[in-house]
Amino acid sequence: QVQLVESGGGLVKSGGSLSLSCVVSGNFFSINHMGWYRQAPGMQREQVATITSGGFGKYADSVKGRFTISRDNAKNTMYLQMNNLKPEDTAVYYCTAEVELYYGDNLDYWGQGTQVTVSS
Numbered sequence: 328q329v330q331l332v333e334s335g336g337g338l339v340k341s342g343g344s345l346s347l348s349c350v351v352s353g354n355f356f357s358i359n360h361m362g363w364y365r366q367a368p369g370m371q372r373e374q375v376a377t378i379t380s381g382g383f384g385k386y387a388d389s390v391k392g393r394f395t396i397s398r399d400n401a402k403n404t405m406y407l408q409m410n411n412l413k414p415e416d417t418a419v420y421y422c423t424a425e426v427e428l429y430y431g432d433n434l435d436y437w438g439q440g441t442q443v444t445v446s447s
């Protein structure tokens with residue numbers, strides 16, 4: 328069907344930077360909007376950033392000015408550039424995409440998540 332795979336997570340010091348990638352593969356017609364979510368242990372999942380098929384991004388207030396979402400439609404890949412990371416950014420980061428299948432349905436898919444840990 329459709330698979331999303333995140334990569335790029337890791338351990339970084341406060342104030343450092345990290346880049347995440349999300350690759351979409353499978354049998355589909357096109358990718359519509361995409362987004363990044365994150366979830367810390369014991370916390371609810373929150374939306375970090377979204378991006379339209381045309382590349383227009385929106386951000387949660389907590390990451391504005393520090394994170395940049397982008398996508399390369401030719402590579403079916405979405406990115407999240409994270410700068411000036413803070414300990415409160417520590418979470419599992421998930422990518423999601425609304426995908427149009429060949430017969431016309433639009434379905435949401437999620438990746439498995441990648442761990443981002445920011446030390447003080």
